[in-house]
Amino acid sequence: MFNIIGQVFTAIFGKAGNDFINSLARGADEVYDFVYVRVFGLPFIVLGARQTGKTTLIEWLRQNVASMGDFASDPTPPGGDAVTTFNSYIGDELMRLKPVRDVGGETDMWETDWVELFREVRPRGIIFLIDHTDVLKHKDALNFVMNMIEEERDAQRHVRSVLLLANKSDLWLKHTTLDKLMTQYGNEVKRLHNQADRLGYKALIHSSSVTTGVGVRDAMQVFFNAIRPQAR
Structure with missing residues (x-):
């Protein structure tokens, strides 16, 4: 017009x-x-294999704290836990965030809870968490998410960014680097960037420790500014 x-x-x-x-x-x-x-509120979803820190990240965003300390979450039930829309400071800006549900990472939840959440939310962004353990499991989960994005065309068109977040850096950063850690995911990273270029979303890779807060604030600022209508 x-x-x-x-x-x-x-x-x-x-x-x-x-x-x-x-x-x-x-x-x-x-x-x-x-x-x-x-x-x-900005609609987004948090995915990843079990015990990668999905619930902790959502709580970090909701509580607006420097670190989560000794926070421990209960196992997420089938179907996930409802999460109300909340306000959170992203950098210096107060944003309204809408994750809708916190879903588990068990393999049998991928085809059900993950796909249903993707269809329901039609997110503008996906945060996918990995850590330094069980590389094959993380690869399977990441490939599942990329397949889901490919196949679920109605939800796919809303996606503006996918953030691959290598969590628990407090446990691995003394022994390796993010670049070295990601060499184990060479094919997956290449596929992620290719899909991003083809479908028009922004692929991001960051490291963090949600427990200590290191790297989380920067990663969240880049991600949420990428999925807002006026990307920054």
Whole structure:
């Protein structure tokens, strides 16, 4: 619509008319971004194999704390636990976040809970957690998520970013680096970037320790700014 109006105003008023229409379009985009970020909430989902820190990350976001300390979560039941929309400081900006449900990472939950959540939420972003253990399990889970994105076309078109978050860096960063850790996922990372380029979302890779808080704030700021309507 703005394109048609812009062409008319440009034809009549020249560059001044085009600049005026562009300013209106920017204003509409800013309102849309504000409504998503501050009113409705940014829809996203957190996935990963069992015991990678999914529940802890959601609690970190909800509680707005520097670290989670000795936080310990109970096993997530089939179907997951409902999570209400909440406000969280992402960097210096207060955002409204909408994860909808916290789902488990057991293999038999992938085909049911993960797919149902993806269909229900139609998320603008996916945070996928791994750690330094059981590489084959994490590979299977990550490939499942990429297959799900490929196959679930209705939900797929809403995705703006997928964050691969290598968690528990407090346990592995003294012995290796993120780059070295990710060499074990060479094929999966290549596939993730290829899929991102083809489907138009942004692939991100960060490390974190949700328990200590190291790296989490930076990763969340990059991710949520990537999935908001006016990406930053």
